[in-house]
Amino acid sequence: MHWLKAEHANWLAAFREAAALGEHAEVGAVGAAMSPVSDHWVTAGHWVELFDAAARAAAALGDTAARTAHLNDLSWAHWVCESDLPAAAEAAGAALELARATGAEVQQARAHLRFSVLRDADGDAASAAEHCRKALDLFIAADEINGYLPACNVSIHLLRRAGRVDDAMATHREVMDVLGDPRNAARIPETTRVLTALIATYHVSLVPLNLGRWAEAVDVLLPIRGALETHGHHRPAAKVHLHLGHALTHLGRRAEAEAEYRAVLAFAGRVADELVAEARAALAADSPAPPTVFE
Known part of the structure; x- marks a missing residue:
């Protein structure tokens, strides 16, 4: 690289x-x-x-x-x-x-996974879930672990948004178990292993955040803080800092929260303006009122 x-x-x-x-x-x-x-x-x-x-x-x-x-x-x-x-x-x-x-199963699966992400972005949750399920089934049939894992990550996101918190967390555990299984060591490139774990953890962090379990959210987010930007995934990287800042504010750890909000400002020009504006507003507030709903 x-x-x-x-x-x-x-x-x-x-x-x-x-x-x-x-x-x-x-x-x-x-x-x-x-x-x-x-x-x-x-x-x-x-x-x-x-x-x-x-x-x-x-x-x-x-x-x-x-x-x-x-x-x-x-x-x-x-x-x-x-x-x-x-x-x-x-x-x-x-x-x-x-x-x-x-009859190319892996490429069918990849296309369904792309459609799952796109349908979710377009607000069609049912179609997104259907495409994701098809992608997972096809990756399993083809024994394509390096496609199956990203599909699981999309599934974590979709399950969490559908309110199926337990299923989302179970899928996250499955991803981490697959990554940690010695039998898969030679099958998963190290760069893929690292990025898959980061994205899975980012998605599952939204579970404790939306349940108001602030200390747990901090514990989930801290290990991936600063990691996603090295892969060029600026939006989730900025949101890790932003969400961490909000969780720390809820816990009364203001100085630490301000450091996270300032980290978001460094993404100006690389992420949506509203993310930077949210961090800037939190820094300017005398008594910040962080959100309790996260996406």
Whole structure:
């Protein structure tokens, strides 16, 4: 990852030249190589361009399997990097259609998982849950643990929002058990292991927060404080600081809370303005009244 970031300008220029020259195999190879990297470098700024070019290259080569995978990556990039829901849904829909036509279980699962996230963002909880369930079932059928775990993380979020707190916490325990099982050591890349645990813990932290169990919320959030930003996941990273600040304020630990609110201010320009404004208002208040409902 260090080399990719250090040599970013050079290899991206070479990639663009290959795409312009119609060197489809080379473009596709870069797309495939970047797929497992992208989620750990969300802020790179080129993922939509890269995966779109890779999908087009695969189409030119008539490589349906590769095109399907690149379209799923493109859907991820449109949503996670650009917050472009229509474009993300279009790419996921194309991927799902191709995956169904070819019987590609893993790519079907990936497309369903993308749709689960997108439907949730669009406020359609029932459709989000249905797509997530399909993704989980397909990942299980394909014995694809590195797809199953992210689907579990989405499930934690959906279960918690549906009020199924016990099920959400049980799914979190399952994720952590799978990550900690020695039999899975060689199956899960270390970078995936770390990010999966961080995201699972972030999602489950909303359980004690919404139950008003402030000390428990602090205990859950403190170990992941400052970790998500290293992967470029700025929004959840900022919310960890913000939620930690609110929980500490509820506990009367004002000085510690102020440090967390100030940490949120450092995300200005990288996260939604309302998150920074909420932290700034908490710092300015003589007697802050932190929220009791969290999302």
